[in-house]
Amino acid sequence: MVEAKQGIGISIRKLYKIFGSSPEAYIDQVKQGMTKAELKDKYDHVLGLKDINIDMPGGGIQVVMGLSGSGKSTLIRHINRLIDPTAGEVLVGDDDVVKMNENELREFRRHKTAMVFQKFALLPHRTVLENTVYGLEIQGLPRAKQEEEARRWISRVGLDGFENSYPNQLSGGMQQRVGLARALTNDAPILLMDEAFSALDPLIRMDMQSVLLDLQKEIRKTVVFITHDLDEALRLGDRIAILRDGEVVQQGTPQEIVLAPADEYISSFVREVNRGRVITIDMVMTPPNGEALGMPIKSGTILELAAKKMTDQNQSHSHVVDSDGKLIGALNIQHVISAMVTPVDHTDVE
Amino acid sequence: MDWLTKFPAMDTERLTALKKAIDLGFREFTRANGDTFETLLYPVQWFMYRVETLLTQSPWPLVILGFAIIAWLASRSAKITVGVIVTLLLIGYFDMWEDTMKTVAMTVVATIMAIIIGIPIGILMGRSNRVQSVINPILDVMQTMPSFVYLIPVVMLLGIGRVPGLIAVMVYAIPPIIRLTNLGIRLVDKDVLEAADAFGSSNWQRLVNVQMPLALPTIMAGVNQTIMMALAMVVVASMIGVQGLGLPVLKAIANQYFTLGIFNGLAIVGIAIIFDRTSQAYGKRLQKHLEVVHG
Numbered sequence: 001m002v003e004a005k006q007g008i009g010i011s012i013r014k015l016y017k018i019f020g021s022s023p024e025a026y027i028d029q030v031k032q033g034m035t036k037a038e039l040k041d042k043y044d045h046v047l048g049l050k051d052i053n054i055d056m057p058g059g060g061i062q063v064v065m066g067l068s069g070s071g072k073s074t075l076i077r078h079i080n081r082l083i084d085p086t087a088g089e090v091l092v093g094d095d096d097v098v099k100m101n102e103n104e105l106r107e108f109r110r111h112k113t114a115m116v117f118q119k120f121a122l123l124p125h126r127t128v129l130e131n132t133v134y135g136l137e138i139q140g141l142p143r144a145k146q147e148e149e150a151r152r153w154i155s156r157v158g159l160d161g162f163e164n165s166y167p168n169q170l171s172g173g174m175q176q177r178v179g180l181a182r183a184l185t186n187d188a189p190i191l192l193m194d195e196a197f198s199a200l201d202p203l204i205r206m207d208m209q210s211v212l213l214d215l216q217k218e219i220r221k222t223v224v225f226i227t228h229d230l231d232e233a234l235r236l237g238d239r240i241a242i243l244r245d246g247e248v249v250q251q252g253t254p255q256e257i258v259l260a261p262a263d264e265y266i267s268s269f270v271r272e273v274n275r276g277r278v279i280t281i282d283m284v285m286t287p288p289n290g291e292a293l294g295m296p297i298k299s300g301t302i303l304e305l306a307a308k309k310m311t312d313q314n315q316s317h318s319h320v321v322d323s324d325g326k327l328i329g330a331l332n333i334q335h336v337i338s339a340m341v342t343p344v345d346h347t348d349v350e
Numbered sequence: 351m352d353w354l355t356k357f358p359a360m361d362t363e364r365l366t367a368l369k370k371a372i373d374l375g376f377r378e379f380t381r382a383n384g385d386t387f388e389t390l391l392y393p394v395q396w397f398m399y400r401v402e403t404l405l406t407q408s409p410w411p412l413v414i415l416g417f418a419i420i421a422w423l424a425s426r427s428a429k430i431t432v433g434v435i436v437t438l439l440l441i442g443y444f445d446m447w448e449d450t451m452k453t454v455a456m457t458v459v460a461t462i463m464a465i466i467i468g469i470p471i472g473i474l475m476g477r478s479n480r481v482q483s484v485i486n487p488i489l490d491v492m493q494t495m496p497s498f499v500y501l502i503p504v505v506m507l508l509g510i511g512r513v514p515g516l517i518a519v520m521v522y523a524i525p526p527i528i529r530l531t532n533l534g535i536r537l538v539d540k541d542v543l544e545a546a547d548a549f550g551s552s553n554w555q556r557l558v559n560v561q562m563p564l565a566l567p568t569i570m571a572g573v574n575q576t577i578m579m580a581l582a583m584v585v586v587a588s589m590i591g592v593q594g595l596g597l598p599v600l601k602a603i604a605n606q607y608f609t610l611g612i613f614n615g616l617a618i619v620g621i622a623i624i625f626d627r628t629s630q631a632y633g634k635r636l637q638k639h640l641e642v643v644h645g
Binding site: 080082106107108109110111113114115117119121122123124125134135137138139186192 | 539541542544545546547548549550551552555559560563564
């Protein structure tokens with residue numbers, strides 16, 4: 001996974017956003033601990049984001065999850081500064097987006113970021129091809145080059161033959177493929193996806209998730225993905241940050257979140273998750289006890305897959321090996337299955 | 351109790367003095383600047399003259415063919431194209447060809463000027479609430495002021511004839527194109543604008559690639575309204591020497607020539623329908639891509 005560390009990292013530092021007529025007047029009080037409710041009641045300002053600190057490593061998929069009103073869409077719009085923060089830093093590589101002037105910001109948006117939107121936001125008067133070239137067109141590239149790139153990505157997202165269709169002639173899933181092709185054609189190192197698949201039917205959503213994961217293996221961009229769906233977050237995210245009322249309540253790998261939800265709010269989501277697809281066997285294996293029993297299973301395999309392999313072979317024991325084939329642990333089918341079904345509630349930990 | 355039944359108005363002497371002062375001021379202004387305005391408007395006069403000559407001096411079958419081709423290109427509808435040809439033939443048969451062509455020339459030139467001046471103003475309004483709050487009341491006044499009143503300052507400034515008539519018609523007909531350009535720009539989907547911003551569009555790119563094309567159907571509705579208002583004003587403008595279908599109507603009113611009035615009135619209705627149907631069909635064709643084909 002060395003190549004996964006390429007790409008531009010994003011660091012969000014002490015980011016605050018207050019909505020209202022004079023947000024600067026209250027930022028100090030908010031920093032000293034005034035709550036969202038107090039700010040609303042006393043001064044009629046809305047606290048959108050409070051003290052956000054997230055490090056998004058380059059080349060990985062960072063998911064920001066939260067319910068509506070949690071501030072997740074506000075947060076992603078700070079990365080390309082469609083929304084100006086009240087305080088804080090957004091560091092992309094070595095540059096602070098917040099400090100950029102108008103021209104720098106325009107160049108930054110043209111070359112460093114591309115965005116996919118929940119409601120697709122395609123230009124209805126332009127064909128698929130004309131929509132897809134948009135990013136390169138405003139960069140002023142030669143038309144032939146624009147179209148060459150665009151056709152490549154249209155084909156890559158599976159829209160061959162639809163180049164001359166208008167967005168309204170396509171289904172929602174296909175429109176979002178155009179949105180994705182438009183963003184990828186821009187060839188920016190950062191891909192911002194604001195609830196990109198939320199408006200799609202469940203099956204098409206799964207399909208698009210697979211498209212994104214496949215593409216990501218090849219393009220290795222820094223992806224920031226916003227969603228309100230924990231299953232989607234767990235499936236896509238290398239790292240997940242969970243937002244509630246404008247604050248980060250927990251961040252970590254999918255497994256960390258499922259195994260150790262930080263509070264009642266998160267565990268209420270986690271309870272509904274298919275744990276077998278998130279937890280890996282490394283979490284349930286026991287230290288190797290001398291000889292290697294049964295079949296070898298690779299470290300990092302998810303429980304569901306391990307259970308299937310073991311039951312297919314009708315074995316109750318197996319051993320875990322690392323990528324070099326070295327023995328690192330023993331596995332018992334009972335442990336595997338119990339980890340898949342036991343709902344870990346943070347109250348159980350007491 | 352006299353003051354209750356009779357409004358305590360300004361006394362007559364002062365009122366007369368006020369009116370005199372304003373009139374005098376404006377007259378001074380027109381004397382000082384009338385020539386300048388005429389020079390400035392020379393290109394307009396030249397253009398107006400060319401269009402009118404083209405329509406009145408060309409052989410009539412060519413003119414009808416020209417109109418039919420324009421109607422076809424704009425509407426792609428055989429019905430509308432045939433309607434245009436038949437209407438023009440009838441107008442010619444009832445011996446109103448030359449007057450009609452003069453009216454059409456005036457309407458076309460006034461509309462083109464209204465578009466050239468009105469769309470940029472509408473764009474400025476659409477982009478700034480402050481500009482909108484200044485221009486909107488001016489448009490309100492322009493639309494409610496009786497149309498005859500426009501004629502007075504124009505005549506004082508430029509005398510009578512084609513060009514002052516054209517200016518009066520244009521001023522009267524310009525509000526819809528300004529208002530609907532403003533509306534069209536403001537109705538553009540915020541999500542699409544955000545996407546344009548996210549890809550780093552400059553203000554100009556945003557206007558040309560997103561706002562104008564998406565506002566175009568609304569702007570076309572404004573053009574249609576402007577054409578209709580220009581046609582209506584052409585009759586009124588005949589009072590200051592504009593030739594065309596308005597002049598016989600004016601003569602008919604003065605002399606109670608019923609048939610003359612009706613015929614020329616109907617000719618105006620005929621060309622109004624031609625302009626209206628053609629420009630509406632064009633507007634509809636522009637919106638074709640917005641039709642939801644997929645379910």
